[in-house]
Amino acid sequence: MIKRITSLMAHLNIGTWLISDTEKKSAELFFIRKDEDMRREASVREISVTVYRDFDKDGNKMRGSAGVLLFDSMTDEEISQKLTRAYHAAQFVNNPYFDIAPCTVDKKLSGGDDPLSLMEKAEIMADALFMPDVNDEAFINSAEIFASLTHVRIYASNGTNVEYDSFRVKGEFVCQTLEPEDVEMYHAFEYAALDTFALSELSLDALSVVRDRAHAKNAPNAGIYDVILTKQHVYTLLSAYPEKANAALVFAKYSPYSVGMNVQGEKIEGEKLNITLTPDEPFSFEGIPMPERTLISEGVLSSLHGATRFSRYLGIEPTGSYTNIRVDNGTKALEDMKKKPYLMPVSFSDFQMDPLSGHFSGEIRLAYLFDGERIHLVTGGSVNGSLLEKQTNLVFSLERYSDSSFSGPYAVLIPGVKVAGA
């Protein structure tokens, strides 16, 4: 198929191009309680082709591009027609000229015959998920498990030839308890290995949390609270930093970030951020190798990151776009954070962080409220704050948490956050 495409591009005089060929196999298990609801498999392939076209406009050198998706089942005539249209369209894409990503030739393959099929791997993870589900007080209502192996090949007209395998087990499950109230809570997971231990731990914790949720009846009173966010909510909050450091946002002036900038502000009274960008895959979609990179050191931006076009425009090295981060520990134990009154939401309906406005918010499904004397279980109301206002006063925990996209402090204490409640 790749030879067919490159021959047709040569025939059409398309000289600069990028191909990403993705073959994905997956095994999928669906459960209602512990009973299998359905099993599925999928074996699909798609090839993304970007064609580039150089031209002059008003005396300026331009490089337009257009992208299409191709499939094995397409005839030469169909492929040729799509490529012709894309190449034609590219001449109207008035973007300033840039050099495509440097040539990379490399392979990161899983290697060897795997003795387990994807369905067997999905079944092993299902066993791990249900292992802690041993009593009727709190149980897993339903679950979905997807085990997939993706083989990616990236080719470019400058000789780039990159290949890698990507294994993932992803899924979601809903925990439920019937007494004293019938409530449920949603959880998602994603691992790059058959991490049965982590999934069982997650399941055990989720079953414990839903028991607490069933005892939470009232919303917290509206007011200002010291809020403690934990685990994946810490990542969601801090994800604003890698997003704002992306070359595309900086080029568009949506983000004021520049290397050397004190991104937390000048007067940091809380803890200074130390964030490292960590790769999700070994290569970017353009075939650029993606090692770890320091993003923020002691609150100062160390680097921008991004795809080739915007990186070239900004005059920085193209790195590929990162979303995963590792963040240094804080200085305070979680138990010390909890010595003063706090509100600690452990489950939101959907905790959101808007990197452009700096606004974070979420409706509380379960929070632990310490009033100085007792801990109350609360549900309802919402947390609303601005990271731009609060980032000088963040306190991070000594304890750590990690998942597939984040390794960092287990908790962050944000003083003085507005909470809508009863």
Add this chain to the structure above:
Amino acid sequence: MKLLLPVSEFLIKSKPDAKKLINSLTAIYPYASILGQDACSMAYQIASTGVSISENADFTNRGFVIRVHNGKSIVEYSVSEISENIIPDILRTIHTLSESAKGDDPLPTDEKACVSEQTELEIDPDSLEPDQIISKLTDLREKCLKKDERILDASIRFVWQKNHRFFLSKNRDLSESLIWSNGAIVSLAAKGEEVKDYYKSFSTLGGAEILNDMAKDEVIDEVTDTVISLLDSVSMEPGEYECICDPETTGMIVHEAFGHGVEMDMFVKDRALAKEYIGKRVASDLVTMHDGAKAAKECASFLFDDEGTLGQDTLVIKNGILISGYSDAVSAGRLGISPTGNGRRESFRRKAYTRMTNTFFEPGTSRFDEMIASVKYGFLLENPSSGMEDPKNWGIQCMVNIAREIKDGRLTGKICSPIVLTGYVPDLLKSISMMSSDFSLGGGGFCGKGYKEWVKVSDGGPYIKARIRLG
């Protein structure tokens, strides 16, 4: 003059092999079906980041999903192609899946049906030169930027999808070619490091004629004036207020707060509180709600769903009383009811779930101005951005961009932004005291099941007046 969207040559050519596969499968299993999909798309965008023209990977798919009931369980296999030489491989995979399956499902119904449909459209986007589209978007962007120097950017997007499908079983031969088009204008303005944005979307079950709607002067005024006014917005003082929701916000409440709760695959899992409320009051007398591919002509209209059930118009709430949910075929089989044509897949690659289509409240009789005049102190809510379902506990989380203050029946000009709506769904719906005769439906968005399985939906309704907790 209206055109008919041409059918997919690929699906026509694939059908004989698909029929051979159906014959092979039905010789072994009591039920077999194949959904074929050939979808292409194109997205055009212009912003300060430059111009892009690209086929959208989410909307471009070509492949098949084979479903089999082996007498006890349903299994599925999604593949990129069906041809005579790979039919033996497909049969082997189906056999392996069937042998290991542990599900317990009733046999799907398979009444005879043989129908086809093609969308009517005014302008086929493929008939336009790319520079015609780009120059329209560029012109629109420049007009937005010229309106006020505080406008940081205007991002203009036009995207369409042509989705061709067939569904084959022993007794069914259905086919459809449809096209939807969406447009969006996002205006941005900055105040220090904080960037505010305003989003306006456009949708049609049709083609590039939507570009004409986007280019109107009043649209440019709306997206630029509103984002500038957001620069002076303040945060909301948390509390419960009398609110008027615009049709878009009504649509989000219909969809997120209530609609997900009557998806009947949630009934099968005992995940929906609504299951206990059939025949009971869930909203005020003023509320009548519909969902269905045939309930309206918008982006989520279709002839048949992804399990081969013909689209319908389902009456969900009648004068405040919950009448019915909606369901996919597998859930309907388990519940012993007829499916409603709501079994939808993100693409042939994915499982079918119960999903919404066109979901809305019927209009009422009040005028918008008399609704505003009736508010002593409260807010007009506009420009919803996202929401999250909670079918078990009927909690609400909806985000809106704009809350315009109303005092003594008049808009004061003060804006709070952004806003989180929270509360308990029946409390909100029972508090609805006025509904406007104005009505609109928008199909610019997508709906996820949790955080995945994105499908095209439309939602909307009239302006509604209700008591809502804001934060």
